[in-house]
Amino acid sequence: EAGVVQSPRYKIIEKKQPVAFWCNPISGHNTLYWYLQNLGQGPELLIRYENEEAVDDSQLPKDRFSAERLKGVDSTLKIQPAELGDSAVYLCASSLRRGPLDTQYFGPGTRLTVL
Amino acid sequence: AQTVTQSQPEMSVQEAETVTLSCTYDTSESDYYLFWYKQPPSRQMILVIRQEAYKQQNATENRFSVNFQKAAKSFSLKISDSQLGDAAMYFCAYRSAHRDDKIIFGKGTRLHILP
Numbered sequence: 256e257a258g259v260v261q262s263p264r265y266k267i268i269e270k271k272q273p274v275a276f277w278c279n280p281i282s283g284h285n286t287l288y289w290y291l292q293n294l295g296q297g298p299e300l301l302i303r304y305e306n307e308e309a310v311d312d313s314q315l316p317k318d319r320f321s322a323e324r325l326k327g328v329d330s331t332l333k334i335q336p337a338e339l340g341d342s343a344v345y346l347c348a349s350s351l352r353r354g355p356l357d358t359q360y361f362g363p364g365t366r367l368t369v370l
Numbered sequence: 371a372q373t374v375t376q377s378q379p380e381m382s383v384q385e386a387e388t389v390t391l392s393c394t395y396d397t398s399e400s401d402y403y404l405f406w407y408k409q410p411p412s413r414q415m416i417l418v419i420r421q422e423a424y425k426q427q428n429a430t431e432n433r434f435s436v437n438f439q440k441a442a443k444s445f446s447l448k449i450s451d452s453q454l455g456d457a458a459m460y461f462c463a464y465r466s467a468h469r470d471d472k473i474i475f476g477k478g479t480r481l482h483i484l485p
Contacts, residue, residue: 258414297374297461297475298415311472346415356403356422359473361415 257281259362261347267368273335276365280328280349287324288359289332290346298346304330305352334367342369372397374464376476383452384484390437391447391479393462401467404438404445409478410458418460421445423467449481457483 260279268274280287285306290298301320303311306327315322319338324330334341344366348359373396383389395404402423409415421429421438428436433453437446449456462476 295379296477297463298473299475300472303472356420358417363412363414 259347259349259360261345261362261365263365264363265366265368267370268337269370270339271336273333274337274367275331275333276345276347276367278330278332278347278362280330280347281360284349284351284360285327286350286352286357287330288346288348288350289322289330290348292344292346292364294343301332301345337367337369339369342367372399372402372464372466372474374462374474374476376462376479378479379477380480380482382482382484383449385452385454387452388448388450389452389481391449391460391462391481393445393447393476395443395445395462395464397443397464397466399466399468403465403467404436405463405465405473406434406436406445406447407461407463407475408456408458409461410455415461419447452483454483454485457481 262277287304289301292298302315302322304324307324322332344364346364347362350357350359375394404421406418407415408418419429419431419434428438433450435448459478459480461478464474
């Protein structure tokens with residue numbers, strides 16, 4: 256079974272430029288998560304999808320961040336415009352959403368560097 | 371708000387020895403779940419072990435076991451017979467059983483295995 260796929264793995268951009276990250280969850284997983292992981296920190300949830308619906312986006316900075324999950328499968332996270340402080344690893348995870356103990360499977364992440 | 375604290379930024383252990391990683395958490399809830407995640411360098415984060423707060427018995431997964439002290443709000447991870455492949459960042463995490471399923475992560479402990 257293929258795991259969570261993310262691309263690109265690395266991205267370097269200049270500040271004020273737009274950037275997008277893509278995530279393909281494990282087949283059949285209804286729930287998809289985007290996390291932000293700053294250096295030396297644990298992941299922090301940005302947004303959670305149940306199928307195509309964003310059910311928790313309270314931590315997503317909506318002035319510059321946006322996300323979508325068309326058809327309830329793949330998802331894209333966008334930053335426009337990027338700022339220096341956005342340099343971090345962006346993790347995607349998915350789960351079957353069978354209950355609170357449902358295991359989240361993480362992708363390898365996209366490491367963003369904003370110059 | 372719930373918090374998770376890992377007071378050991380880094381630890382080292384000799385190969386084949388036993389090491390214990392510490393974690394404390396703060397919550398006013400009585401029903402929740404606790405997790406340990408492993409994040410190897412440049413690789414996906416994976417779930418190592420989990421514990422339901424209502425269970426008194428400590429969870430065990432092969433060489434990994436936990437010491438769950440609910441009254442003390444402590445959740446340590448013991449790794450027995452340490453192997454080189456155990457080198458990674460280890461994150462302690464908390465998840466409420468009753469609200470949304472946002473996982474709260476600690477800042478992590480980097481574990482080095484000395485050959």
